Amino acid sequence: MLDRRFVADNIDLITENCRIRGASVDVTKFAELDILRRQLQLDIDRLNQEAGQVSKSIGKVPPDEREPLKAEGRRLREEASKLQSRQAEVIEESDRILRSIPNLTHPDAPHGGEADATEVRRGVSSVPDFPFTPKDHVELGETLKLFDFEAGSRVAGHGFYFLTNDGVLLELALQKYAVDLLMQEGFTVMTTPDVARDSILEGTGFMPRGPETQIYSISNSDLSLVATAEITLGGAMHEKIFNINELPLKLCGISHCFRTEAGAHGRATRGLYRVHQFTKVEMFAFTAPDQSDAMHQQLLDLECKIFDGLGIPYRVVDTATGDLGGPAYRKYDLEAWMPGRGEAGEWGEVTSTSNCTEYQARRLGIRFRKPSEKGTQFVHTLNGTAVAISRAIVAILENYQQADGSVKVPDALVSWIGKTVLTV
RNA sequence: GGACGGGUGGCAGAGCGGUUGAAUGCACCGGUCUUGAAAACCGGCAGACGUGAAAGCGUCUCGUGGGUUCAAAUCCCACCCCGUCCGCCA
Numbered sequence: 001m002l003d004r005r006f007v008a009d010n011i012d013l014i015t016e017n018c019r020i021r022g023a024s025v026d027v028t029k030f031a032e033l034d035i036l037r038r039q040l041q042l043d044i045d046r047l048n049q050e051a052g053q054v055s056k057s058i059g060k061v062p063p064d065e066r067e068p069l070k071a072e073g074r075r076l077r078e079e080a081s082k083l084q085s086r087q088a089e090v091i092e093e094s095d096r097i098l099r100s101i102p103n104l105t106h107p108d109a110p111h112g113g114e115a116d117a118t119e120v121r122r123g124v125s126s127v128p129d130f131p132f133t134p135k136d137h138v139e140l141g142e143t144l145k146l147f148d149f150e151a152g153s154r155v156a157g158h159g160f161y162f163l164t165n166d167g168v169l170l171e172l173a174l175q176k177y178a179v180d181l182l183m184q185e186g187f188t189v190m191t192t193p194d195v196a197r198d199s200i201l202e203g204t205g206f207m208p209r210g211p212e213t214q215i216y217s218i219s220n221s222d223l224s225l226v227a228t229a230e231i232t233l234g235g236a237m238h239e240k241i242f243n244i245n246e247l248p249l250k251l252c253g254i255s256h257c258f259r260t261e262a263g264a265h266g267r268a269t270r271g272l273y274r275v276h277q278f279t280k281v282e283m284f285a286f287t288a289p290d291q292s293d294a295m296h297q298q299l300l301d302l303e304c305k306i307f308d309g310l311g312i313p314y315r316v317v318d319t320a321t322g323d324l325g326g327p328a329y330r331k332y333d334l335e336a337w338m339p340g341r342g343e344a345g346e347w348g349e350v351t352s353t354s355n356c357t358e359y360q361a362r363r364l365g366i367r368f369r370k371p372s373e374k375g376t377q378f379v380h381t382l383n384g385t386a387v388a389i390s391r392a393i394v395a396i397l398e399n400y401q402q403a404d405g406s407v408k409v410p411d412a413l414v415s416w417i418g419k420t421v422l423t424v
Numbered sequence: 425g426g427a428c429g430g431g432u433g434g435c436a437g438a439g440c441g442g443u444u445g446a447a448u449g450c451a452c453c454g455g456u457c458u459u460g461a462a463a464a465c466c467g468g469c470a471g472a473c474g475u476g477a478a479a480g481c482g483u484c485u486c487g488u489g490g491g492u493u494c495a496a497a498u499c500c501c502a503c504c505c506c507g508u509c510c511g512c513c514a
Contacts (some may be wrong), residue, residue, distance in 0.1 A: 005473095041474050045483040054481090055495040059442040066494080073494030243433075369434080375471080 001363045004098055014101060020111050021102045022322040029070050033094035033222045040087040047080035087166075099202075103359040106330035113322040121167035121316035125346070127337045127401055131377045136340025137397040138271035141167065143405050144422050146393075147272065157301045159276035160262065165181055166422050171279060171389050173416035175254060178281040178306060178386040181373070185302060187252040187283065194225045194256045200235035203363040205327035205356070216258050229253035230383040233284035241376055242368040248287040248295055255280060273341075273348060273383065273393065279389035285382045287359070288368060292380035295297065296355040299384035300332050303343070306386055310410045312395045313337040315347060328354035334385075334396040346397075350391045353384030 007014050007030055015027045016049045054073040058066050110118045128134075141147050146167030146274050152160035163171055179189050201208040201215065201224055208224040216225040226232055233253045242249070257280050272278075283302065287295045300316065319331040331354040335347035358378035361367070367376035400408040406423040414420055 041483080045474065048483055051494080056443060058494055070494040075494095077494075230457065243434085 001263060001328045001359060002101055003097055003362065004034065004094070007031075007098060007101060015023055016103055018101065020105065020321045021324060022113070023100070023102050025101050027098060027101070027232060029092050030097040033097070035088050037087060038089045038096060040090065042366050044080055044083050044087065047076050047083070050205070051080060052074035054373065055403060058079045067155075076103065076142050082085075100326075102326045103357060104326070105324070106355070108318075109322045109324070109330050110314075110318055111322075112320040114320070116320035117317035117323065117419065118320075120313050120332070122316050123312065123316075123334075124306060125311050125312040125313040125399075127313045129166065129328050130401075130403075132340065134345070134398060134401060136271065137180060137273075137338075137394045138399055139340075140397045140405065140407060141271070141393075144407065144424060146170065146397075146422070149271075156276075161272070161275060166260040166417065167393070170393055174387050174389050174392050175279070175281055176416050177309075177412055179252065179254070180282075181306060182250075182251075182252040182283065182302070182311070182386060183200040184424070185248045185250070190233075190254075192226075192229045192236070192253040192255045194226055194258070195401060196226050196231050196235055198222045198224055199225075202229055203238070204231045204234045205325070205363075206231060212262070214259050222395040226255055227259050227260035228257050228280060228383075229255035229282040231282060233282065233383070234364055234366075234381055237286060237364070237366045239365040240367075241288065242366075242379060244288060244368050244370045247368055248285055248291050251286075253284065253356055255282070257388075266375045272366075272390040273338075273394055275390055280388045282385040283353075283384040283386050286361075286366065286379045289377065289380050292355050292357060294303075295380075295382050296330065296353065299353045299382055303332075303334050303353060303386070305349070305360075306399045307334060307336065309412045310392070310396065311412070312399055314348075314350065325354075327356040327359045329359070330355050336391070338395060338398050339401075340394075340398040348391065348392075348394065350388060350395055351385035354382065356381045356383070 002014075002374065007027070011027055011031050018025045018027060027142070051073055054076065056130050058069050058073070061069065064173050070130055083378050136252075145165050146163065148162040148164050149160075151162045155162075195218065198208040201223070206215060206247060208217050215227055218224060232255060233251050237252070256277055258277050261274055261276060283298065283299055285295050304314075312397060314334045314336045317333050317335060319333055324331050331352060335349040335351050336350040337345060338348040339344055339345040341348055357380050360381045361378040364381075366379050366381070368379050369376050396410060397407050400410060401419075409417050409420050409422060
């Protein structure tokens with residue numbers, strides 16, 4: 001969420017920003033409502049002031065002279081409370097608009113939609129050139145008995161799966177690999193709740209309920225299953241006021257991630273690529289405003305380091321404005337080469353890192369204080385995928401496959417898996 | 425799940441219907457003193473919103489939401505959270 005005052009004072013800027021992001025928001029309506037809100041505030045303040053003076057005078061007056069003053073006080077309070085409920089309606093309506101306004105946008109982010117992302121970097125591993133027709137991960141994994149989609153369907157429906165045998169070892173190895181690396185990089189590692197209050201989801205920029213939601217919510221409660229540990233890691237510092245010297249703070253969280261993927265049917269849904277549940281190791285950072293650009297680069301570098309270390313070819317794209325989502329100020333995606341996708345291989349998103357500036361921090365109330373200065377400022381929050389297990393498995397299987405259908409184990413994972421090749 | 429106790433400023437902790445947005449201590453900031461530091465002393469120190477060029481002024485906020493009252497941190501109700509004990513349990 002942006003600052004309401006800032007929006008009200010910069011209607012043109014906000015309107016243009018909504019345009020390049022493809023967000024249809026009635027900014028003008030917001031401005032009108034905010035003027036009304038301020039006018040009502042003025043009236044309410046005046047009435048409260050008068051009522052307060054009456055109340056104070058009552059205590060100083062003999063009891064038999066109090067009745068007329070009480071009546072006057074009652075009248076003023078009633079009038080104020082009428083205006084207050086009108087103002088509450090105005091605030092609710094304008095807040096609804098305000099919440100739907102996306103974050104500001106980094107000036108260097110490319111304009112346009114999904115296809116307009118610009119490639120900014122390549123990984124060190126080159127795209128494999130197989131002397132045979134590569135299989136996709138579903139075929140490889142079924143042969144090697146790494147997962148079981150049929151059992152997943154029976155238990156929980158389409159989009160759920162069991163990891164089995166070496167598939168389990170792959171998941172554990174990837175987690176351990178990522179966690180070890182991030183601990184060395186100064187991250188505080190944690191496993192997080194897989195559920196969170198709706199208010200925390202909303203603060204992070206997710207919409208837990210409603211027709212468009214991608215979130216599973218738990219009935220008879222205000223809890224939802226998390227779509228990413230970004231939600232819990234950000235929420236962990238709800239209402240926190242940091243001292244400046246505690247920043248930047250780098251957290252790493254492991255959680256399960258649950259996504260309904262409503263409306264995503266038929267779109268590259270085969271196998272592990274798009275599923276309703278997966279495990280993810282997530283990075284999260286809280287920084288002072290002047291640190292967030294550098295931290296964003298740092299998170300990107302770490303994502304690259306992780307995938308370079310796994311020997312997976314990838315490219316990095318700078319996401320275009322229309323594809324950023326609400327909270328992100330700027331976003332980079334790592335797209336791994338997936339030889340089994342499409343006709344002859346395609347790039348597929350494996351990680352994503354966003355600088356959300358103060359968009360999430362404002363709603364979550366996460367601030368910092370400088371000892372030498374009065375007041376507080378909102379921190380900047382950033383997130384980045386370390387490893388989304390299911391997609392990493394897709395990339396590993398398809399890039400490390402061999403002519404006989406076996407799959408080499410990336411060197412970085414051999415010690416955790418205990419073998420160098422996955423075979424039948 | 426049951427029974428108590430509690431949630432007040434950055435922290436600790438008073439206040440329990442009427443100039444209390446809130447005593448006091450610690451921390452922090454500025455100053456005096458000092459060669460410097462410490463100590464001592466003096467002063468400052470919550471946030472949001474509104475208004476104003478600014479100084480300032482006003483309103484709201486004592487876990488959250490409702491209620492009682494002319495007036496609530498203080499009384500009532502619900503919920504959330506934190507302790508302690510009991511029960512249950514991986």
